[in-house]
Amino acid sequence: MAEDTGRGTSRRAFLRGSVAAGGAVLGAGMAQAADPDPLITTVQPWAQGFGDGVDATPYGLPIRFEEDVIRRNVEWLTADTISSINFTPIHALDGTITPAGCAFERHHSGAIELAKEDYRLMINGLVETPMVFSYADLERFPRENHVYFCECAANSGMEWAGAQLNGAQFTHGMIHNMEYSGIPLRTLLAEAGWSGETEGKWVYVEGADASSNGRSIPMEKALDDCLVAIKANGEALRKEHGYPARLVVPGWEGNMWVKWIRRIEVMDGPVESREETSKYTDTLADGTSRKWTWVMDAKSVVTSPSPQMPITHGQGPVVITGMAWSGHGRITRVDVSKDGGKTWETARLAREGENKALTRFYLDTVWEGEEWLLQSRAIDETGYVQPTKAQLREVRGLNSIYHNNAIQTWWIKSNGEAENVEVS
């Protein structure tokens, strides 16, 4: 694209190279000056006849040109499809809401099919009155609506040892962000007569699938903002997201967001289940393990340009975009570096950060074919700054799988391609 000719403001001349003055207008990147563009000058087939009716697909799917924008698995990462991870195509998305159809999901013994009529949720243990709720019961309690991100503790886990996976979908795609409608867990606990006077300081939650995926949650969190969600993005949860009801544990690791939730036991201590001992703990350099590492710390990633989204339009204006989030609350700032962290520019947030929800950021800039070491770093309302990989390794060593919230680097090459790299 052409440089600013000096005739107008730089914005005015933003795409000046893409047009011919006067009547003979041209699309950017099209053939030379005077050739008429048939897409402009002739009536196209889609403007002549009738398009398709929509009744044939009453629940719509994306247009066929977008067939690449789908969840993807990493074959070597998990044993087989009954314990797989399907990553969100974050490289191709914008905004903040993740459509359910391409929202990441991870399961431990397959996605089960549980009808509403067969659904039961038991609350037992240290409560006045053990109870079982049907799905219809859940619908009768006052419910709330909140947008929250859900991130797997293992998101970016493959990157601890070095730059491995070549695409934001694979390095950072174990995350989604949806609007949940659900019943506060505190409401259900109160219904069962948990009064705060019992010894019950923890809840143990488990799902109806064969793995049961049991996890212990401190009562303080259970009473604070946990939801038993029955809708996501306005509609019923998808099968793979826990239909008909899942636990939402805002800001905390996705493994605790138990799907197909069937039981909540009030206890006097944590269970120390498989999913919180041999799994979902962080082995340090000295062989000891951090446990109860529930909160997902502030993190961000540039989604475009990135390995799956190279710069293909040549030099000139380019929009750098990505997303940021924090389990501690709101994102207040995101910085972008083009030189591997030596210098930083403050990105534009699409809207004010929301509590424990994805924030979209943009840096509207110009690329002149130079190489970039492109990074983003998130800062949340607590003042926490997303760390570098070196900083994180210094504290955690190299044995970890979970909770890698380090700054990601994409090497943008002079041909516009991008590659996952590390900077020292």
Added chain:
Amino acid sequence: MAEDTGRGTSRRAFLRGSVAAGGAVLGAGMAQAADPDPLITTVQPWAQGFGDGVDATPYGLPIRFEEDVIRRNVEWLTADTISSINFTPIHALDGTITPAGCAFERHHSGAIELAKEDYRLMINGLVETPMVFSYADLERFPRENHVYFCECAANSGMEWAGAQLNGAQFTHGMIHNMEYSGIPLRTLLAEAGWSGETEGKWVYVEGADASSNGRSIPMEKALDDCLVAIKANGEALRKEHGYPARLVVPGWEGNMWVKWIRRIEVMDGPVESREETSKYTDTLADGTSRKWTWVMDAKSVVTSPSPQMPITHGQGPVVITGMAWSGHGRITRVDVSKDGGKTWETARLAREGENKALTRFYLDTVWEGEEWLLQSRAIDETGYVQPTKAQLREVRGLNSIYHNNAIQTWWIKSNGEAENVEVS
């Protein structure tokens, strides 16, 4: 369900009828006291083996139990499927975001399939430099993210003459609410050199389909908040919503949100096209017509209970819910009446109303089998109060098709069924 026994607070006893004290717990609505519920006491098939892998459906669809939650047409309303209206199943949704797969769509000559490579957007007329943008060009401009409702001017149009369609999906389902990522129209106009010094006080916008659906928009609105949207709910627009780019005209009638937008002409006056003269004007009692009735006034509807969502769980607690919106800005209050508008209770808003976006409201109440004449009325930040049908008819007569934002009444019968009725 049982009444409060007096042992606890009413919340504590909310569903007391649904449990047996001690060990033998029962689901609500299940058989009598001591019968064990096999869904609790025996290991179910879905907890024994493995569920389904998800890789087989990389772009996911709703679970088969939700196959009723789909867009629906009203056969007699439009001639055939090339000019049809497919209504959002608002009765079955919650929250505010409408999933694209079930979001209403209306087209005038079918939903066309237009590839990004074939897409062109021309800006011509009273501008310094006529321009044509490719899709790749659009992606290079600074973009914004906003959640907006889109309502067809004809939503509830069939109800002008009396209560006709028995379901919120059909009376109020020509609406959706999505998060758009797009380029401000003012940015594109500035790029083409519209300076405000020309005579260009209007834009005329048209789509690439055979209908072209041309509409005139005053420059003030074009510069204010219109977007050329390239994403909805984070992903590419669906074919039926205008892939790859549509105009977003926040708060104004959906017909102006031109899909597959191909041209924006800056003009010194409106075109007075078919779509803004013989259509999309409101014929009054004296035979004259109101024109330029662009803004969608404040409106609301109870989505549950409603004819498609009867009360099936018997007496006791029930959540009344619905949605409210205003083309003039934020919703500040929603009231609910159970007696056809004689008395009103203030509903709970799920979150603070947002500018020109859907607001979800709830009234957590108790139903004891009495008949209700259930209504909701929205109030927006301008102080405007949603009118009754009688008030609207007094001003507009009975000849109108468009802009019916009157209060809707559902007759809730003693058996829990609901019917579309009018109250005098």
